[in-house]
Amino acid sequence: MSGAGLARLSTIYRQGALGRRPVVPADFAELERRARRVSSARAWAYVAGGAGEGRTMRRNREAFDRWAIVPRMASGAADRDLSVDLPGGRHAAPVLLAPVGAGALMGAGSDVRIARAAAATGTAYIFSNQGCTPMEECAAAMGDASRWFQLYWSKDERLVEGLIARAEAAGAGALVVTLDTTVLGWRPRDLNLGSLPFSRGQGIAQYTSDPRFREIVAGRAGRPAPKPEVTLGAVRTLLAMTRNHPGRFWGNLRSPLPRASVETFLDIYSNPGLSWEHLATLRDRTRLPVVLKGILHPDDARRAFDLGADAVVVSNHGGRQVDNAIASLDALVTVREAVGPAPTLLLDSGIRSGADVFTALALGANAVLLGRPYMYGLALAGQRGVEDVIRNVVAELDLTMALTGTPNIAAITRSLLVAA
Known part of the structure; x- marks a missing residue:
């Protein structure tokens, strides 16, 4: 995706010369405001809400504010390579679309529209186990484009086996097992409305199929x-x-x-008794790379890799599960220090911009998962809205790399950051 930043600027400014402004705002604050205006109360509570008093959500953002980028000059890096190697293959940019359940709250046909947007932008999409469209239909919409599958470990072991087999047949490049939602967190926005999409049959299509x-x-x-x-x-x-x-x-x-x-x-959708003993069986259950999502403690990260995990996602579930939890970015720093430079770490929770992606990479992430921003793009403009959000984030990452003298992802190191 070399040149993605300048290409995006050119597209937007040329349209501006014709009197056309972007439907999807270029900054997150305005994107969030507009998405809220077009969303129902139930949809906004579910997608935008967090656990408890919202302290973990706020902390996710405050963690980014504690770091500042130090640009370097005259690097001669006219071209940039944003591609990265992750379990299952090479990706055009270090950005994947996080699994978001019950997406139809933000727009009809959500999962297929997101799948098509991911394919159009060359971005890997992690199919949600709590999706509104069966994974096979989403895979068909993507053609050969990259997709992973998120697994919630059910109480029924035969259902676990079946979902894994379907993911393999649907061409998933990796299996992402969510560890941090063995039970639902305390989410006041949903509770105050008495609203749970699954109780209305939304977000259970992987199951009914x-x-x-x-x-x-x-x-x-x-x-x-x-x-x-x-x-x-x-x-x-x-x-x-x-x-x-x-x-x-x-x-x-x-x-x-x-x-x-x-x-x-x-x-039965999730097993409160999920243990490391369950996870140890994965190597005998699938040929896919195994990614464990929801790791925040260094000891859990070490144990995951000792069990043979191919990667972990450092994540607090976007602040939706435990109130007053550690910020994912802060956890990333300690996890990377604990496991060393080799293991693959992805960061989820709090990513809002290309500059955020740059900061996460500099602190040790190999790639990041984008969540709420693309859902807001979906609410505003469907598939095109998701595409615009992805292109904006990747473009800003590319421009940040150009302006800091980093020709490739490996060149984004902690030496380019200082405590703010």
């Missing part, structure tokens, strides 16, 4: 169930379940399967 999950649901649907309380809200929830379930609306409305699917998902 899975043979093992359908087998579990069929057994459950045949059992007597307590009669639900009839309220206007209950009717709306039933209609939402019906619309989000595979098949025809009227057939679903008469069937117990939509409700049974939701109840089954809520019961």
Whole structure:
């Protein structure tokens, strides 16, 4: 992606000369403001909200503010190489799209639109296990473009096996196991609305498209169930379940399967007892590179690599799980010091700009995961909005590299940062 920055500037300024302004703002603050205006209260609570008092979310951003970039001059770096080697292959830039569940809250057909945007920009997309479209459909929309798959470890081991097998068949380049959501965190924005998208059948398409999950649901649907309380809200929830379930609306409305699917998902989607013993079985379960997501403590990082993990994602889940947790960027520094220079570390949580990407790389990340920004782009302009966000972030990274004298990713080192 050499020259991505100047190319992006040229595109935007040429359009400006014709009187056209970007639909997707170039700065995160305005992007967030506009996305909030077009989002429903439920959607905004789920995507923008965090755990507890929001201290972890704030800390993620404050951590970046504690570092300042020190540009170097006259490097002669007219061209830049943004590509990086990660488990599963080479990537055009050190930016991947993080898995975000229930994306349809921010726009219909969310997962397929994101998949197409990722393919159009040469960016790897990590399919969410809590997606609104089956992984096979997203893979078909991407062609040969790079994708990984996120796995939530279910209580049902056969379901775990089935999801891994489907990811392999769908051409996933790596398996990303989320460790930090064995139970849902305390999320006041959602709680104050009494809103959980999964209870309405949103974000469970990987499950309702899975043979093992359908087998579990069929057994459950045949059992007597307590009669639900009839309220206007209950009717709306039933209609939402019906619309989000595979098949025809009227057939679903008469069937117990939509409700049974939701109840089954809520019961088994994640295993509170997930342990290192479970993770040790992965090498016998998949041929894919294994990436463990949600690592914050150096000892956990060491153990992950001792078990044979190919990479870890240093992440606090975007501040959505534990309030008052360590910032992911701060954890990155200590994890990198603990594991040394060789292991592959990715950073998730708090990335908002190309300058943030540069800072994360300088502090030891091999690549980063982008989350909320591209979801806001989706809310504003669908597939094109996601593309614009990706191109803006990569362009700013490229320009920052040009202005700091770094011709490639390996040249972005801690020597280019000082404590602010």
